[in-house]
Amino acid sequence: MKNRVKQIIFYCLFIFLNISINRLMGYIGVPLFLDNIGTLSAAILGGYLPGVIVGYLTNIINSTLTDLTNSYYAGISVLIAVAGAFFARRGYFTSFKKALITIPVFAVIGGGIGSILTYCIYGFGVGEGISAPFVRSLLEQGTLNVFWAQLISDMIIDIIDKALTVFGVLILLRIIPEKFSKTLMLTDWKQTPLNLNERIYARETKTRQLPLRTKITLIIAVIMIFVAFVTTAISYVLYVKSALSVSGISVVQAHMEGISFIAKILSLFMGFFIFILTLCLWLTNYHLTYPIGAMSFASEAFAYDSEEDIEIGLERMKSLEIATGDEIENLYKSLTHTISETVDYINDVQKKGDEIAHMQNGLIYIMADLVESRDKCTGDHVRKTAAYVKLILQLLKENHLFSDVLTDEYIKDVCSSAPLHDVGKIKVSDVILNKPGKLTDQEFEIMKSHTLAGKEVIESAMQLTTDPGYLKEASNLATYHHEKWNGTGYPMGLKGEEIPLSARIMAVSDVFDALVSKRSYKEPFSFDKAMDIIREGAGSHFDPVIVDIFTKNQDRVKKLFEENEKHFSI
Template identity: 35%
Template sequence: MCIDAAHGSTMGAAMDDIENVRSLRGGKKLVMLLLFCVICIAVNFIGSHVATGLNLPFYFDCLGSVLAGVFGGYMPGIIVGYLTNFVTSLNDPSSFYYCLSNVFIAVCSAFASRRGWFGKPHTVLLVVLLFALCGGVLGSVITWFLYSAATGEVSSDFAQQVMDVTGMAPFAAQVCSDFLIDLADKGITVVVALVVMRILPDGLRSQFDFTFWQQEPLEGEQLEAAKSARTRGLSLRAKVALIVAVVMAVVAAATISISFMMFHRSNIEAQGRIAEGVANLAVQAVDADRVGEFLKEGEAAPGYAETEARLATIRDNAPETQYVYVYRIQEDGCHVVFDPDTADEPGSDPGDVIPFDDAFLPYRDDLLAGRPISPVVSNESYGWLLTVYRPIIDSNGRCTAYAAVDISMDTLVSDEMSFLARVIILFVAFFVLICAIAIWFTEYGLVMPVNSISRAAGNFAFDSETTRSGSVQGLRDLGITTGDEVENLYQAVLKTSEDTVDFIADSQQKAATIERMQDNLIMVMADLVESRDQHTGDHVRKTAAYTKAIMDQMRREGIYANVLTDEYIANVVKSAPLHDVGKIEVSDTILNKPGRLTDEEFAIMRSHTTAGEKILEDAKGAMSEAGYLDEAQRLAAYHHEKWNGQGYPYGLSAEDIPLSARIMAVADVFDALVAERIYKKPFTYEKAMAIITEGAGKHFDPVVVEAFSHISEELYAQRTVLDDIVTHKHDDAAKG
């Protein structure tokens, strides 16, 4: 408990130190970024003023944005793009609507720089094309919707010339002309940017490449792996971007709709007030007591022409007004009293009857009664109009006619389209900014740390103590300090990894102890057998050494190389001392009989093979993993089988006999021949090898005998040393 607390305290202090150092470096880099952005914004202004001062047909207003994207990356480029147009909008508000072009140019420059496009001629041309699309085409579309969409007129002389020469539609001519101008403008901008990139040192980019690492910065392969981590579904980066985009889209749609409806209502009300003012002037211009006379006599009535001229003057002095006229409302329709001619069409004659438009039918009774009505919007015989009717009251208080004013809704539509375009452009601009900021913070505060943890955990190596320690150190070196749930996850993964490594080390230590205990138990079991068989001496230990020597030689010669693996050899060597374990069930009388065994006694002696097989089968059943006991069982059961099938207990032959048992057969007989027994003297090396060689293909596997013959003399010469080694091991086991 105390150790865990101390470990947690140490880790917390380490994280605090890392965060403090990172904060100092981040503060210095932030100052450098701000200075860099100010310089780039100034470059944009200088370029723009140079182009204006020299009266050039270019802009030169995005060189700073390009340099910000090249040297600083996406965020500095976006910041410079927005702030350039924001500062410009303080003097010219309409310039802010073009910030999208500047921002997209900065984004394209950062994208191209990171892919090395500025270093190859054909990709440089692609960069110029991209810039022209962002500046010329996008800027032209913005211009069209702000100023020309309602009127259908182009906004520049060059665009008019393109339209006249090519016969293009106004919109296409506007886009084409702006693109051609911008292509030259951005070509010059890219050339200047390339010169600046060539002059400034390569290491400068790292000074202005603004990142938001909340861990140890990644580079090279690690950075690419963290960025391109594969997911089964949509990536976290994409999910955040999608959520932000959907939320922003919903908010934008709701806000734009509400704003547009409010603007539309406000516009209608404003135009209605203008129309009411004009209608009131028209009422004052008409002599209400003579309306009947004017209607009956028309232009022949005294003062008619003067009154109609005053109405025309009132109309002409109000630019928003399309028509000013006077009607007397009767059951059969609207009787024209005054309808001044316009420049485009003549007015109706006095006495003409105009049928009620459908839009006025709901107000028919009010009009017949001489009551005021609300402004009416109609789109019928005279076009899309906002109409205001004001009653003309005579000296007796009766409504003798209505002064009517029509305002064309086309002007309102133009204003509303321009308003809608401005609102949409502003929302798109802020949409891009917010998405960029959200993705940027998500990238460094969420995606990179999570992918780094995932990659470090996925690459965690358990195959050795060195690789385990290296993997833990790799996790520790990430140094994630987001201060939120991601950091909690990192600390949990790190602690789990450290605990796992400690557990594995402890388990391996215990496993090694258990393995040593098992080895000692094997030798104890072998000693139990040897202590009862006075003939064998240290036979089981020596045969283990001989089998290892034979297997090593066979592997050197490429014999059964696919079988003789390190694990296989270790299992055989460890199992060899148990090959005679079945003798524990043979009585001492038979084991130590100095004379020749009877047939019955020999049959009992031979049973030690099957007895050993049964003992080891039972031992395997008591263990979850058999391990080397499989080999021990095969050795015990088959080490007296012969190559020609004349052995016991099963009469197996050739390669039906397990390889380990065929090797043990040679080692077992060789040791029995050269060792001294109470009933015989040791055979000479020559005699022993003659017996072994003669038994090849009969008693023994000839391949094993061949390999053994290459080392047998050396083994025989070292038997004294081997005796000493075996004796020492025996003494150590006894002491243990």
């Protein structure tokens, strides 16, 4: 309220500035108006509505103090205010050069439109304003008619007038402290104020049909134009009839005076029309457009990508604090409550989903452990190979390799299913699994069958769900992790990129862990020896790209190897 009182006082000072300078020009005999310095200042500092109010009231007050004809030009002052606010929003008054561009526009409004209005008001004759002497001097030369003489005179005077007006406004803007001038912007926020980009979004949000703001504007405009048309038409008919009833007035003269009468009525109405339209738009912005647009923006920005995004979306909606006191406020409260409940539900679902995922991973390792416990040679093989698989996936992504495949979801699926690569061993006899010596050809064929057996186990599990998810990669890993790059592997004899990427990664991880681990039939190889064997297998046993990235990052591989040795030896 304190700030509103300050704004009203300053806007009144702008009206006083308009009237006092205009009266001073008349008193000292200078043929200029200079009655828009306050109007432009109000439009620049306060926005459309204050500028329109100051311009409109200046002419109305001037008409009561001096000449009634001033009220006919209220529409011109209002148009100048609208143009000034438009230019101010686009930063034209931030520098002298930009401000010069506005002068011709103001001159066209004041001199061009004002001249046509004067011409019509005075019945297509010479007006009685400050340009009248210049008009008569041009007419005396005999080269111009009344219209062109009036237009040229008004334009010349108005270019000078508006140039001095703009200069005066720029000086005034420099005098008023920036911190204080910011408080003169007329607002009526019923919510947390929006910044410039948010206001633009709220006003320019794309809709399937006309935006609410445009519909309200059109409704008001159509109603007022209709009222103006009907009122003017009726007034014109009554005026002409009244004029004809006076003796000595011809029909032509009566119609000429009728046209002058219409011009006066329309000029009065134009200023009032723009004033009412600006007021309605201002109220619509703060009571409808901005609150609804802000809710729309907050709702669209509401994301379900992560827990953090969800909380940010909710806080963004709560921070609006819309308090219009009507249905908009009720809608905001309902929407905020709904989103809050939705967030709680999503968090609960996500929590339960995390628990299920954790339980699922636990079950995977339990199943892998059950298989592993039958094979006394493998130790913690499934866990260590899973760790190497994860590292290789990270290295490939960091180096932008296989970027079309290595999505976050793919990496998660491969890491989750890696422990199941040997699940098919559950169908292999304990005698073969734990045989200390070399397997016979027949035994080796049975051992090789664990790949297809693993495929059968996992495909059986896939049939129990509509979304196979990570089980697809689990099937690839179980089936193809013994395939070789040159096509000599098993069970299908695939070669090169025919082998799924996850299986090619597991092939390196599986062999490397087998080399560095102790078995009942062999001692572990040293880390360096195992790396040499992997390197030698590039292009024959292993995908050369995977081997290259694996061996080039030997330090990271060795660090993981040492962590595995330390952890699983306890």
